[in-house]
Amino acid sequence: MPRLENRVVLLSGGASGIGAETARLVVREGGKAVLADRDEAKGLALAAELGTAAHFVPLDVTQEPSWQAAVAATVEKFGALHGLLNAAGVGVRNTIEDCTLEEYRRVNDINSLGTFLGCKLAIPAMKASGGGSIVNISSVLGLRGAAHAMAYSASKGAVRSLTKNVALHCAQMKYNIRCNSVHPGYIDTPMIAPRLEQNVENMSGRQFLEELHPLGRLGRPEEVANMILFLLSDESTFSTGSEFVCDGGLTA
Amino acid sequence: MSGELSGRVAIVTGGASGIGAASATLLAAAGATVIVADIQEGPNAKGDGPGRFVAHDVVSEDSWKALLADVLKREGRLDIMVNNAGISGGSGNPETTTVENWQKVQAVDSDGVFLGSKYAIEGMKKTGPGKSAIKGSIVNISSIAGLIGSAGPTAYTAAKGAVRLLSKSVALYCAEQRYDIRCNSVHPGGVDTAIFNPLWQMVGHAQGKAFIGTRHPIGRMSEASELGEAVLFLASDRSSFVTGAEIVADGAITAGLMRRSLLAPP
Numbered sequence: 174m175p176r177l178e179n180r181v182v183l184l185s186g187g188a189s190g191i192g193a194e195t196a197r198l199v200v201r202e203g204g205k206a207v208l209a210d211r212d213e214a215k216g217l218a219l220a221a222e223l224g225t226a227a228h229f230v231p232l233d234v235t236q237e238p239s240w241q242a243a244v245a246a247t248v249e250k251f252g253a254l255h256g257l258l259n260a261a262g263v264g265v266r267n268t269i270e271d272c273t274l275e276e277y278r279r280v281n282d283i284n285s286l287g288t289f290l291g292c293k294l295a296i297p298a299m300k301a302s303g304g305g306s307i308v309n310i311s312s313v314l315g316l317r318g319a320a321h322a323m324a325y326s327a328s329k330g331a332v333r334s335l336t337k338n339v340a341l342h343c344a345q346m347k348y349n350i351r352c353n354s355v356h357p358g359y360i361d362t363p364m365i366a367p368r369l370e371q372n373v374e375n376m377s378g379r380q381f382l383e384e385l386h387p388l389g390r391l392g393r394p395e396e397v398a399n400m401i402l403f404l405l406s407d408e409s410t411f412s413t414g415s416e417f418v419c420d421g422g423l424t425a
Numbered sequence: 426m427s428g429e430l431s432g433r434v435a436i437v438t439g440g441a442s443g444i445g446a447a448s449a450t451l452l453a454a455a456g457a458t459v460i461v462a463d464i465q466e467g468p469n470a471k472g473d474g475p476g477r478f479v480a481h482d483v484v485s486e487d488s489w490k491a492l493l494a495d496v497l498k499r500e501g502r503l504d505i506m507v508n509n510a511g512i513s514g515g516s517g518n519p520e521t522t523t524v525e526n527w528q529k530v531q532a533v534d535s536d537g538v539f540l541g542s543k544y545a546i547e548g549m550k551k552t553g554p555g556k557s558a559i560k561g562s563i564v565n566i567s568s569i570a571g572l573i574g575s576a577g578p579t580a581y582t583a584a585k586g587a588v589r590l591l592s593k594s595v596a597l598y599c600a601e602q603r604y605d606i607r608c609n610s611v612h613p614g615g616v617d618t619a620i621f622n623p624l625w626q627m628v629g630h631a632q633g634k635a636f637i638g639t640r641h642p643i644g645r646m647s648e649a650s651e652l653g654e655a656v657l658f659l660a661s662d663r664s665s666f667v668t669g670a671e672i673v674a675d676g677a678i679t680a681g682l683m684r685r686s687l688l689a690p691p
Contacts, residue, residue: 268594268598269542269546270546270547270598272539272543274540277536277539281531286524286527286531289579296519318592318595318597319597320594320598320601323595323598326590327535327539330571330588330591331583331584333586334583334587335574335586337575337582338518338577338582340574341575342518342579344576414574
């Protein structure tokens, strides 16, 4: 039996990377995937590839009305909302000395405000659908700091704490909505593509990042998607407010 | 005055009350010259508390620039930065928190600590030459909400999670640059300060304090001075190998399993 039969899942950042790979899995497992992304061309192309079980909606995660429209479009198209993946995010390298206030704010708006708004707008629709599961993409840098990814790490730390807050609130309110965070290591997605080209310590960027991981390689988007699928499905019904690490041993 | 912090200059944001005021008092008692930077005036503004009061708004970059210029001009150096200013932002949950509330809380609790850490490094690097070697220490006040999360205020919880990770990145960066500047986060549990005023107004100070106290395994809330001691330890050379760490002073709230349903006021 498919693991997400007739479940409706809204995915921010659903047009590429971890979001896109999760959308493929959702559809393969019998669910409906609503790809919400700023990249309309990529989103429409993936929706067309996935067929009638998929739908594209434009989304700017930093704008509350944009989230309202995306959730409304999801319910209108597929009649319910059972799952939310907050995968939209921006990876930026900066340090405490060279990061400007504007840049700090921008990274936090996309990664942390964007995730908060997704949770906020999804909860009422999930309540009306009998419950659901929210999966927020944090990072290994939501668990550990990084000298050269200061703002990103702070924003992912916020996502980690926010996730627990949402989980505890929904538990207290008896909403039957779970919320967990996923902490990927370096995954071979468009987000880290620029870094793979930059040489570090006489190594290619790819080699450097691969060697950081005890498994000796980058993660594949489908490996993170498999963890997200577990969290979206009824296989994880007692997991809420928790941290799910998928990092090739990086934080071990 | 002599003491282990003799000759050191410290800025304490939110220093007019609560943990900030207690920290200012202890830092001054240890011999530091303390600048109390606060948006609201406290006892220090009238000159009867420790340190020099400077009106300061942590969300304003211009205010930070002015503060740093003023301190470098008048005190001539900066050794210790305590990023303590913070707001709870009320009790909004994930459903009721508005974007406006979110942004206001992030501005004070997260952006404010970001700016405080950034300008602390700038100020500490401008200390010297010809002066004693820098042994800088940045102390950022997070919360147990930055560790375990809570069903409490959503924007506050997220911001304290950001401060926890920000502090580690700052510590790693300063270590990598060999700046001799440490950075740590402090995670208080329930502290008897004005942040609980809404609860005090509802049930009275003594009753509210006793109620919150029973939620701590240690059986009581902490006094601001107990957090001031943690700040003093991190500010001093006694913690010279401690950086990127989380100092928890929470009466064991995060040590074990918690009866969260009891956290709501009576």
